[in-house]
Amino acid sequence: MSGATADAPSLTGHRIAVLGAGANGSGIGADLARAGLDVTFVDQWPANVETIRQRGVRVESPTGAEVTEVPVLHLCEAAELRTRFDVVLLLVKAYDTRWACELIKPYVAGDGVVVGVQNGMTTGDIVEIMGSHRALGAVIEVTAAMEEPGIVMRHSGHDRSWFAVGAPDRASEHHVPTAAAILRHAGVVEITDDIASAKWMKLVLNAAELVPSAILDLSIADCARFEGMREIMLEAGNEAIRAAQLLGLRIRPIFGMTGQAASAPETFVETVLDELLAEYVLPHSRSTVLQDWSKGRRAEVREINGAVVDALTRFGEPAPVNRAVVELALEIEAGRLTPGTHLQAVLAARIADLRRPTASARPAVADDPYPLRRT
Ligand SMILES: NC(=O)C1=CN([C@@H]2O[C@H](COP(=O)(O)OP(=O)(O)OC[C@H]3O[C@@H](n4cnc5c(N)ncnc54)[C@H](OP(=O)(O)O)[C@@H]3O)[C@@H](O)[C@H]2O)C=CC1
Numbered sequence: 001m002s003g004a005t006a007d008a009p010s011l012t013g014h015r016i017a018v019l020g021a022g023a024n025g026s027g028i029g030a031d032l033a034r035a036g037l038d039v040t041f042v043d044q045w046p047a048n049v050e051t052i053r054q055r056g057v058r059v060e061s062p063t064g065a066e067v068t069e070v071p072v073l074h075l076c077e078a079a080e081l082r083t084r085f086d087v088v089l090l091l092v093k094a095y096d097t098r099w100a101c102e103l104i105k106p107y108v109a110g111d112g113v114v115v116g117v118q119n120g121m122t123t124g125d126i127v128e129i130m131g132s133h134r135a136l137g138a139v140i141e142v143t144a145a146m147e148e149p150g151i152v153m154r155h156s157g158h159d160r161s162w163f164a165v166g167a168p169d170r171a172s173e174h175h176v177p178t179a180a181a182i183l184r185h186a187g188v189v190e191i192t193d194d195i196a197s198a199k200w201m202k203l204v205l206n207a208a209e210l211v212p213s214a215i216l217d218l219s220i221a222d223c224a225r226f227e228g229m230r231e232i233m234l235e236a237g238n239e240a241i242r243a244a245q246l247l248g249l250r251i252r253p254i255f256g257m258t259g260q261a262a263s264a265p266e267t268f269v270e271t272v273l274d275e276l277l278a279e280y281v282l283p284h285s286r287s288t289v290l291q292d293w294s295k296g297r298r299a300e301v302r303e304i305n306g307a308v309v310d311a312l313t314r315f316g317e318p319a320p321v322n323r324a325v326v327e328l329a330l331e332i333e334a335g336r337l338t339p340g341t342h343l344q345a346v347l348a349a350r351i352a353d354l355r356r357p358t359a360s361a362r363p364a365v366a367d368d369p370y371p372l373r374r375t
């Protein structure tokens with residue numbers, strides 16, 4: 001399976017690490033191990049490391065369950081590594097990117113690469129720590145959850161998982177075919193020459209779907225049907241589209257979609273949201289934000305909706321919908337609000353308030369002092 005073809009390099013002898021053996025890391029890592037690749041998990045959750053070490057990783061999907069043995073190291077054991085990794089697939093949360101890169105850096109081969117397979121605009125952080133010659137970005141579209149250590153529930157299997165991979169600049173372009181060949185063992189892979197735009201387009205979708213639905217404690221599908229929420233979700237996405245335009249990014253389709261509607265600024269959000277609901281998420285499945293909150297963990301709020309607020313604020317434009325979403329979400333994380341449908345009215349009122357011409361200027365999210373309940 002790992003032999004070279006004209007456009008796929010040989011992966012024989014490549015040492016691959018999956019840093020962050022959560023829902024996606026474990027699911028993807030199991031795919032790679034089953035394909036015969038040399039893959040090792042590196043994770044910091046002791047119960048997860050112990051379970052995978054003793055019983056392998058169990059991936060449950062609509063087509064059945066499979067257990068795969070994958071070597072696993074706790075982060076503290078990384079120093080025991082005698083060889084260095086050629087490719088590190090980074091599958092920690094966006095906010096954990098910097099420390100994870102710092103930690104793995106000594107164990108990445110000189111000509112190795114770290115690939116950020118995450119939601120959020122993490123590629124810049126990877127470049128800063130690894131150098132631009134050792135950093136790639138990737139978009140990921142799958143649906144997976146890890147409710148218990150060592151067990152992944154996956155709605156999208158190989159047949160549905162979709163990735164886009166690309167280099168932030170020319171210095172790491174040579175790594176792209178290898179990263180794509182690896183990820184092809186876990187799904188469909190598109191190579192992009194504009195990874196920043198591709199990742200922002202996923203962020204547009206995430207801004208519309210994830211935190212707004214979690215605030216109401218609803219699945220994305222149920223939220224889109226809840227009175228007044230589809231409009232708010234689309235507006236959140238459209239603010240992110242406006243930010244893309246100001247940032248000079250291209251509006252481009254994701255999930256391999258084709259057609260004008262998926263690349264036009266006016267129709268992108270609605271088209272992609274509907275495709276997501278039809279193809280990727282189960283009607284009642286809980287988004288990663290709800291999963292994080294139910295585990296008492298921080299969600300990628302600042303990294304998704306907060307990134308939209310910060311981009312628009314930089315250009316002197318308002319972002320009332322994303323700002324209201326961030327404010328409510330951070331109040332939830334601080335334990336001052338409880339998610340639920342009662343928050344729809346609160347969210348709508350907060351947006352209306354922020355839209356008033358007299359609304360006082362607010363700082364960028366990165367500078368705001370909301371206390372977070374960190375775990
Ligand atoms: N899951 C999905 O459907 C999708 C996720 N993504 C993105 O993929 C990236 C990785 O996300 P995902 O795999 O979902 O993240 P997970 O939360 O499943 O895993 C991330 C890390 O969180 C820790 N962790 C997870 N569950 C627990 C728990 N119950 N108790 C303690 N620690 C736990 C683990 O280690 P540690 O202690 O080291 O943090 C794990 O490595 C994110 O950027 C996400 O937005 C993108 C598309 C879909």
Ligand SMILES: CC(C)(CO)C(=O)C(=O)O
Pocket residue numbers: 119141142143144205206209210220276280281286287288289
């Ligand atoms: C909803 C989904 C699976 C797809 O956009 C996602 O990205 C998430 O839950 O983080």
